Amino acid sequence: MTRRAVNFALALVLGAAASASAQAQVPADVTVVIPEVLAIDVATTTISFGTVDQADLDALEILAAATSTLTHRANRPHAVQLEATGAAMENTDPVNTTVKPTTDLMLSVDGGTTWVGVGPLGTPASLLTSPRGRYTATVSYKLLVDYDDAPDTYAMTFNYTIIAN
Numbered sequence: 001m002t003r004r005a006v007n008f009a010l011a012l013v014l015g016a017a018a019s020a021s022a023q024a025q026v027p028a029d030v031t032v033v034i035p036e037v038l039a040i041d042v043a044t045t046t047i048s049f050g051t052v053d054q055a056d057l058d059a060l061e062i063l064a065a066a067t068s069t070l071t072h073r074a075n076r077p078h079a080v081q082l083e084a085t086g087a088a089m090e091n092t093d094p095v096n097t098t099v100k101p102t103t104d105l106m107l108s109v110d111g112g113t114t115w116v117g118v119g120p121l122g123t124p125a126s127l128l129t130s131p132r133g134r135y136t137a138t139v140s141y142k143l144l145v146d147y148d149d150a151p152d153t154y155a156m157t158f159n160y161t162i163i164a165n
Helices: 003-021 054-059
Strands: 038-042 061-063 068-074 078-084 105-108 125-130 133-144 158-164
Touching: 038 158, 054 061, 068 078, 068 125, 068 158, 125 133
Parallel strands: none
Antiparallel strands: 038 068, 061 133, 068 133, 078 125, 078 158, 105 133
16 A cells, blocks of 8 residues: 555544544523422221210220321421311200310321321321321221210211421
8 A cells, every 4th residue: 555545544543533523513592490399188087986886985995987098299308287266166955055076076097007196286196207208007096985975966077187397
């Protein structure tokens, strides 16, 4: 091969390498805003205990036959709280002066091992805490009863509230 052919081949190789490494860049910026998300759903919002009988009074509690499903979602650590809309359960008999505390209504999310009473208005009770994520829990309900509870119909409304920790 002649010197001229070698120089030509070398020029082709160097030229191809130079064109392969040539590039152009265009920078691109990405921005996204992820807001705080706190969401809660409760499948059943009406709890009925039926009529208390002597066995319930002797046992000092009555369990609700039905459970509910609580779904909570958050992109930060959070807690689910329980708070009644009043200071005590309401009763229907105007002669009855018995005060039945809101904390007599108790909820459990661990199959009945740990129970949490519903806090009265202004004093929420913590039902559970969780890291960020999506969670589902089965909620069980029981009502504390005893022979000091006067005959009457008792009722109350309470709220499930999810808060950021």
